[in-house]
Amino acid sequence: MQTTETTPHEQKARLLLGACKFKGMFDCPCREGSVFESLTDLGKHMPNIPCQKCGHSLKLHDGHDGSSASTTFKLPLHMKTEPHSDVRQGLSTPSDDLMGNIPTSQLFPAGDATEIPARLCHREGTVQKIAQMLIDGESVLIWGAKGTGKTTLAHFVYEFLISGNWKAILIPSWPAATKKKTEEILLEHAKDKFPETTNEELLFRDLIFIIDEAQETLKTSRARAPWNNIIKEPQSSDVGLAFCIFSNQGIVPESYSVFASIPEISHRLTHGSGDGQLSLFFTTVEFGEYLQRNRGLLGYDLDQEAACHVYWFTAGHPTILKLTMHYIKLIINRGPSVTPIPTICRPDILAILHDEDQLFTYLGENVYPGALARQSKFVTQIFKKLLDSPEEKIGWNAASKTTIEKCVSNGLIVYEIDDGGTPDGHFFRFPSPLHAKWAQWYHKIETSIYAGELSP
Numbered sequence: 001m002q003t004t005e006t007t008p009h010e011q012k013a014r015l016l017l018g019a020c021k022f023k024g025m026f027d028c029p030c031r032e033g034s035v036f037e038s039l040t041d042l043g044k045h046m047p048n049i050p051c052q053k054c055g056h057s058l059k060l061h062d063g064h065d066g067s068s069a070s071t072t073f074k075l076p077l078h079m080k081t082e083p084h085s086d087v088r089q090g091l092s093t094p095s096d097d098l099m100g101n102i103p104t105s106q107l108f109p110a111g112d113a114t115e116i117p118a119r120l121c122h123r124e125g126t127v128q129k130i131a132q133m134l135i136d137g138e139s140v141l142i143w144g145a146k147g148t149g150k151t152t153l154a155h156f157v158y159e160f161l162i163s164g165n166w167k168a169i170l171i172p173s174w175p176a177a178t179k180k181k182t183e184e185i186l187l188e189h190a191k192d193k194f195p196e197t198t199n200e201e202l203l204f205r206d207l208i209f210i211i212d213e214a215q216e217t218l219k220t221s222r223a224r225a226p227w228n229n230i231i232k233e234p235q236s237s238d239v240g241l242a243f244c245i246f247s248n249q250g251i252v253p254e255s256y257s258v259f260a261s262i263p264e265i266s267h268r269l270t271h272g273s274g275d276g277q278l279s280l281f282f283t284t285v286e287f288g289e290y291l292q293r294n295r296g297l298l299g300y301d302l303d304q305e306a307a308c309h310v311y312w313f314t315a316g317h318p319t320i321l322k323l324t325m326h327y328i329k330l331i332i333n334r335g336p337s338v339t340p341i342p343t344i345c346r347p348d349i350l351a352i353l354h355d356e357d358q359l360f361t362y363l364g365e366n367v368y369p370g371a372l373a374r375q376s377k378f379v380t381q382i383f384k385k386l387l388d389s390p391e392e393k394i395g396w397n398a399a400s401k402t403t404i405e406k407c408v409s410n411g412l413i414v415y416e417i418d419d420g421g422t423p424d425g426h427f428f429r430f431p432s433p434l435h436a437k438w439a440q441w442y443h444k445i446e447t448s449i450y451a452g453e454l455s456p
Contacts, residue, residue: 015034015035015036015058016032016033016034017032017033017034017035017051017058017061017062017063018032018033018061018062018063019031019032019033019061019062020033020051020054020056020060020061021060021061021062022054022056022060022159022163030051030054030056030061033051033054033058033061033062033063034051034052035049035050035051035052035058036052036292050122050124050128052122052124052289052292052293054122055122055123055124055127055156055159055160056159056163057163060163107357107358107361107362108327108330108358108361108362109361109362110361110362110363110364110365111323111326111327111362111363111364111366113147113319113322113323113366116322116323116326117297118294118297118322119293119294119297120152120293121282121286121287121289121290121293122156122289123153123156123282123286125283125285125286126153126278126279126283126286127153127156127157127160128160129277129278130142130153130157130244130265130278131157131160131161131164131166133263134157134161134166134208134242134244135161135166135208135242137206137240137242138242138262138263139231139242139243139244139245139262139263140243140244140245140262140263140264140265141245141247141251141259141262141263141264141265142154142244142245142246142247142264142265142266142280143246143247143248143249143250143251143264143265143266144248144250144266144267144280144411145248145368145369145410145411146248146319146366146369146370147317147318147319147320147366147369148267148280148281148317148318148319148411149280149318149319150212150246150247150248150280151212151213151246152318153246153280154170154210154212154244154246155170157210157244158170158210161208161210166208167193167194167206167207167208168207168208168209168210169189169190169193169207169208169209169210170210170212171185171189171209171210171211171212171214172212172213173212173213173214174211174213174214174215174216174217175216176216181226182217182226182227182230183226183230186209186230186241189209190207190209206240206242207241207242208241208242208243208244209241209242209243209244210243210244210246211243211244211245211246212246213246213247213248214245214246214247215247215248215249218245218247218249218251218259219249221257224251224257224259227257227258227259228257228258230243231243231258231262249409249410249411250266250408250409250410250411251409265278265279265280266279266280266411266414267279267280267281267315267411267414267431268281268315268316268414268431268432269281269283270414270416271414271415271416272415272416272417279316280318281315281316281317281318282311282316282317282318282321283316284311284316286316287307287311287316287321288307290321291307294325295341298325298326298328298329299329299332299333299341300328300329300332300341300342300343300344301341301342301343301344302343302344302349303343303344303345303346305345305346306344306345306346306348306349308346309346309349309350310324310325310328310349312433313353313432313433313434314432314434315431315432315433315434317431317432317434319366320363320366320367320432320434323362323363323366324353324363324434327352327359327362327363328344328349328352330362331352332344332352356437356441357441360438360441360442363438367434367435367438368412368435368438370410372406372410372412373412373439373442374442378399378403379407379412380443380445381399382394382398382399382403382404382407382412382413383439383440383443383445384443384445385398385399386413386428386429386430386436386439387436387439387440387445392429392430392436393416393427393428393429394427394428394429395426395427395428396426398428404428407428408428411431412431413428413429413430413431414428414429414430414431415428416428416429
């Protein structure tokens with residue numbers, strides 16, 4: 001099992017710097033740079049390490065030359081990638097000091113993630129890897145349902161590129177119901193950023209387009225067709241355009257489409273033929289950063305087993321994770337105040353998340369946005385087959401190709417491919433254990449696999 005643990009001789013230090021001087025679409029609000037790294041990494045990679053508060057490199061902060069830097073030492077957060085089955089052995093019962101005094105009450109109304117104060121996780125590792133693909137001239141498709149952090153990630157990638165003086169262009173959304181050609185729309189945005197350049201020159205410049213809300217240009221085979229020439233040509237030469245395309249709907253691409261050959265990022269690290277490097281969902285390292293940055297706002301800590309369970313349960317889904325962490329806070333606040341900030345253990349988390357009616361009422365449509373997961377009979381059948389499967393996965397033979405493709409492209413299930421690459425190695429599963437539990441709860445699906453369980 002992989003961990004982010006540090007060996008005893010790799011002492012870690014917190015380095016504090018001054019304000020960030022990044023100048024982009026807007027000035028960086030970071031007034032005190034910070035990074036938590038091993039002393040070895042600080043010695044080797046300063047000042048190119050990204051700030052944990054704003055994500056910009058330390059060289060953009062006052063004091064990066066040592067003139068006003070300060071250093072403190074602190075134990076690192078240890079985060080396993082997922083719970084072991086043996087974590088369940090020998091656990092204590094929920095804390096009487098915390099859970100024993102929390103009364104039951106009426107259901108919380110549905111939560112709104114946009115109204116919950118939180119400090120952003122800037123996802124430095126993910127952003128840098130995506131940016132490097134684009135710098136290398138490679139285009140990439142990034143897609144996921146509502147709440148998976150696409151727009152936030154698009155802005156992070158854009159800011160990273162322009163901070164390095166790359167010619168990046170951000171298109172906030174692709175226009176709907178337009179008669180303009182794809183090339184015309186791209187040229188309009190390019191000329192807005194580089195007005196002195198002619199149309200002909202724009203086609204051969206090293207430009208990087210970041211297109212958010214691009215689903216309008218990906219809806220049909222006809223809408224996608226222009227991209228076959230636009231994307232393929234630059235990839236075959238040393239100069240040209242690179243695209244980072246964000247969409248709220250996925251594609252099961254035709255074999256002749258360019259989208260069958262460019263990298264695809266979505267959902268979990270294992271989505272598609274995922275290389276374990278990139279995902280829309282938080283990695284364990286990013287989740288650890290999120291916990292550290294929001295400890296004060298949450299008003300509680302999670303011990304290692306509790307944090308591990310929350311990450312496993314949500315799979316790091318940005319919006320669901322944020323809401324779940326706030327839901328835990330709401331439950332804790334129903335009881336008497338605890339001083340100092342309480343540390344929540346895994347049995348406490350299991351007890352807090354046990355009330356499915358309350359939990360899923362609060363999460364609302366954030367689990368599965370839209371009506372498809374609630375009203376479609378064929379989707380319900382897919383959910384039932386997944387829940388009845390001992391390994392919580394199904395293959396192409398579980399339903400018609402059209403049905404499975406619709407579930408995949410709408411983010412209801414995740415498409416995974418094992419190393420063998422054979423048809424038997426292609427399978428589908430829920431985006432997270434929480435999604436599986438929601439499907440069983442909402443559709444009242446009877447199964448022995450998940451009965452009463454919120455742990456692996």
